[in-house]
Structures are given as structure tokens and as C-alpha cells.
Amino acid sequence: MDSNSNSKSNFNVAHIKLCTQTEGPFKRCCIWFQGCDLKCPGCCNEFLQALVPNHIMSLESLLEVIAKAKEDFDIEGITLSGGEPILQKGLPLLLEHVQTMGLGIILFSGRSMASISPEIVSRVDLLIDGPFIQEKLDTERVLLGSTNKGLHFITERYKAQEGYFHNHIAIEEITLGTDYLFINGD
Ligand code: SF4
Numbered sequence: 001m002d003s004n005s006n007s008k009s010n011f012n013v014a015h016i017k018l019c020t021q022t023e024g025p026f027k028r029c030c031i032w033f034q035g036c037d038l039k040c041p042g043c044c045n046e047f048l049q050a051l052v053p054n055h056i057m058s059l060e061s062l063l064e065v066i067a068k069a070k071e072d073f074d075i076e077g078i079t080l081s082g083g084e085p086i087l088q089k090g091l092p093l094l095l096e097h098v099q100t101m102g103l104g105i106i107l108f109s110g111r112s113m114a115s116i117s118p119e120i121v122s123r124v125d126l127l128i129d130g131p132f133i134q135e136k137l138d139t140e141r142v143l144l145g146s147t148n149k150g151l152h153f154i155t156e157r158y159k160a161q162e163g164y165f166h167n168h169i170a171i172e173e174i175t176l177g178t179d180y181l182f183i184n185g186d
Contacts, residue, residue, distance in 0.1 A: 008090040011062055013055045014048050014083060018065070019073035022173050022184055023143070024106045024126070025161035026076035029069035030184065031062070036084040038110040042134035044145070048083040059090055063097050070101065077104025077125070077157075084110055086120060095123035104157050113152055125157040141165045142186045 014034040017023075023030040032045070034054035043049060057065075069075045078098055085091060086109050098105055107124045109116060110131045121127060128143075129150045136146040142165055144151070153159045173184050 008093060009059045011057050011059070011088050011090060011094070012053055013057050013062070016065055017173075017175065017184060018069040019075055020079075020173055020184060022186065023079040023081065024077070025158060025164040026104075027073055028077050028079045028106070029066055029073075029075050030079040030081060031085075032081050033083040033085050033088055035087050036082055036110060037087070038084065038131050040110065040132040040134075043132055045081075045083065051087075059093060059097070062094060066098060066101065066103070070103065075103065077106065079106045079108070081108040086111060086116055092117070092119045092123065095120065099123055106158070113150065121154060125153070125155045127152040127154055 012034045013031060015032040017030045019027050020030045021027055032048060034048055035051040036043075036045075036049045037051065039049060066078060085107055088094070095105060104125045105123065106126045106128070107120070108128045111129060113121060113127055113129045116127070116129070127150075129152060130146075130148050132145045133148050134146070136148050138144050138147045138149070144165060151162065151165060153162070172186070175184075
């Protein structure tokens with residue numbers, strides 16, 4: 001199985017951070033999916049490009065994890081990154097459930113907004129789109145990587161937080177597990 005052949009109820013997950021403050025405004029649960037077919041040179045998550053199974057999680061278990069993050073950390077929303085989240089066939093269903101939980105949704109995609117299905121775009125509050133282009137390194141905005149990447153406020157939910165991406169001081173979070181070290185942020 002590769003991450004393109006997953007069913008609508010299974011997700012190929014690389015990593016989950018229950019609560020982070022470096023993947024968008026407010027406290028967020030961040031999910032990194034495994035697999036990306038764009039292969040941008042200079043990709044900061046190169047190890048997430050391979051289209052191979054990583055942690056295969058059902059929709060129900062993913063929702064349980066998000067609910068736990070809400071209960072334990074009072075997260076404001078989720079951030080979906082990768083890898084390429086839109087390769088997950090069940091993404092619209094996941095987004096629909098997360099919306100009913102009252103959580104905000106930020107989606108990072110290497111695709112352009114125009115090429116992403118409306119059933120995904122319409123369920124997201126903030127879409128950050130476009131591939132990473134090494135020659136267009138963004139030294140002003142945080143988290144976005146390159147200047148070609150767009151910030152699309154699909155709803156008003158994060159409009160007032162636009163400054164986060166322009167004025168925020170870039171920070172990294174380090175998670176030390178028993179057999180791994182995970183660094184996220186900018
Ligand atoms: S779209 Fe993102 S994850 Fe995919 S190769 Fe480009 S930078 Fe890496």
C-alpha cells in the first residue's frame with residue numbers, strides 16, 4: 001500500500017504533535033502526513049516525501065487523538081501538514097468531523113488552491129498553498145518557506161491573525177522521545 005492508495009477511512013500519518021505553538025496561531029494539534037509527490041528541491045520535510053506506509057490510522061483513531069488534544073490542551077484548532085495532506089483520500093471526511101468539533105483548520109499544501117478540490121477548500125479556515133521554491137526563499141514571513149506560497153483566508157476565523165505570519169518571531173519546538181528527537185517550527 002502506498003499513501004495514494006489509502007481508503008477514505010485510513011490515513012497515512014508520519015507524526016502528530018498534540019499541542020504546538022509553532023504551526024500557526026494559538027495552540028494547535030499538528031498532524032504531518034506521510035507522502036508527497038512534488039519532490040521540491042530543498043524540501044524541509046524530505047523524509048516525509050516517500051509514498052510508503054508509515055502509521056496507518058483509522059478516521060476514528062485520528063479523531064480520538066484530536067479530541068484528546070482538545071480536552072488535555074484546549075487547542076484552538078488543527079494544522080495539517082506533511083508530506084502532502086491532500087493525497088489522503090479521507091481528508092474531506094476528516095475536515096467535516098473536525099469542523100463539527102468547533103476547531104479551526106489550517107492546511108498546508110504544495111498544490112495551488114485552484115487545483116485543490118472545493119470539498120477540501122471549503123472546509124478549511126486558512127489554506128497555505130503552493131510548492132516550496134528554493135530560489136524564492138521567504139526571509140520575511142514565518143512558516144511559509146518561499147515567497148510564492150499563498151495565504152488564503154477561506155473564512156474570517158484567522159483573518160485577524162494574519163500578522164502571525166509576518167511579525168511572529170520564528171521559534172522551534174524540540175520534542176525528545178525515548179528513541180527520537182523531533183523538531184518543528186521555523
Ligand atoms: S510540497 Fe512540501 S512536502 Fe512536498 S516536496 Fe514540496 S516542500 Fe516537500
